[in-house]
Amino acid sequence: MNKSTGNQAALLLAVNGLYLLASVLAGTFLNVYLWKARQDYSMIGWFAFSQQVAVGLSFWLAGKWVKEHNKMNALRLGIAVSGIFYLLVLWIGDHASRYIWPLGLTLGVSIGLFWLAFNIIYFEITDARSRDHYNGWMGLLGSLTGIVGPFMSGWLISRLEGQRGYRVVFMVSLSIYAAAAVLSFWLNKRKSEGAYLWLEPWKELRRDGSGWRPVAGALLFQGVREGVFSFLIGLLVYIAAQEESRLGQFALITSAVSLLSYYAAGKWFKPRYRSAGMLAGGILLVAVMIPLLWKFSYGTLLLMGIGTSLVIPLYMLPMTSTSFDLMGESAESASKRVEYVVLRELSLMSGRLLGMLVFIGVLSVSSSTKVIIILLLCLGASPLGSWLMLRRRLRRAEAGNMP
Incomplete structure (x- = not known):
């Protein structure tokens, strides 16, 4: 990576850091804001579901704009729509829970536009040798913003009673989006x-011997877990503690642990360790949830959060x-990077939607704490499916038979 590319990579990390800070x-x-208006797990689930529908469609439809026109404008529009979303939440106020689908779709469009453009730029300024290192820095940055953002917002919401705290937090986020x-x-x-190429993702999956088939399957399993965990864990922490400040404390502690683990992973986790690391990470991600079977409390949730933060780089990198x-892998595949980023996101989206439909379906029958914990354990085991899909490719890579 030359100096100019390195400077652009640092700048992209800075933009990403501001976007992540505003988002967290x-x-x-x-979700706590929506939950306080209407205590309904299905409502929260459909809000997350509508986001993912919009994310997937945004990736696919905006792919033409990003490949043939100005991808930087797509990045900026994604940031702008994020700001518009929080303006809408401020405007609707206490009635936000009545507009789950339009709000979810708006947030999903903003996420889709930003991450489509970001992923393409990320690919263009990194290579196979620097990617694990860059991923480590992105994880570090995500952890750092995860420390500062939730703690600050939890403190503000707790100090400023009622809806005022939420309004201040949403306005501060708007300012940070503008800076990004x-x-x-x-x-x-x-x-x-x-x-x-509009249909390239589907054509690639149908092609005999395509390397994307196992990767798409692995991404689907990843999505099954993160689709539910991304919104449910924070909500469960609030339900267990009944204080926004404790949720901020949870995010601060787990993000601090994650910062250290991503730093260590970025420094020492090499491509030759990917298969063993991924398997170990998948097993440990399940193991850290087992204490919840005996006791559901803020303490056991915090224990799970710390354990997850310690081992998640083994899986995610x-x-x-x-x-x-x-x-x-080749000049031809690099020329189709936009289509492959779309394929990657559609695979993740499929898994996320599947996980959320399972969540909504199960909780429509029973929403007891025990049922939720068992469901978390089942969905949380999906990273092992990712490893099963990728193990042969990872081992071939370790043996030096492929880049």
Whole structure:
């Protein structure tokens, strides 16, 4: 990576850091805000479901814009729509829980536009040798924003009683989104290459011997877990503690642990360890949830959160690096990087939607704490499915038979 590319990578990390900070500052308490208006697990589940529908469609439809036109504008529009979403929440106020689908779709569009453009730029400024290191830095940054954002917002919401605290937090997030958009103008405009192939994701999966088949399956299993865990864990922490400040404390502690684990992973976790690390990570992600079977409390949730933060890099780094390495295997695959990023996201989206439909279906029958914990254990075991799908590819890579 030359100096110019390194500077662009650092700048992209800075934009990403601001975007993540704004997102976790308000997003950590968004589901709690909705829950306080209407205590309904299905409502929260459908809000997350509508987001993922919009994320997947945004990736696929905006792929043409990103490949053939200006991907930097897609990045900026994603940031802008995030700001619009929180303006809508501020405007609707206490009635936000009545507009789950339009709000979820708006948030999903913002997420889709930003991460589509970000992933393409990320691919263009990294290579197979630097990707694990860069992933480590992204994890570090995510952990750092996870420490600052939720703690700050939890403190503000607790100090400013009622809806005032939430309004202040949402307004601060708007300001940070604006700063990220301004900073993005220092990123170099990336050149466009070729025409967008609308059906390439489906054609690639149907192609005999496609390396994307096991990767898409692994991503689907990843999505099954994260689709539910992304919104449910924070909500369960609030339900167990009944204080926004305790949720902020939970996020601070787990993010601090995650910062250390991602730092260590970025420094020492090498491609030759991917298969063993991924298997160990998948097993440990299940093991840290077992104490919840005996006692559901803030303490056991915190224990699970700390354990998850310690081991998640073992799973996530191979998952992220493997799919992006596949995009760069040849000049032809690199030329289709937009289509492959769309394929990657559609695979994740399919898993997330599946996990959320299972969640909504099970909780429509029973929403007891025991049922929720058992469901978490079942969905939380899906990373082992990812390892099963990728184990042969990872072992071949370790043996040096492929890049």
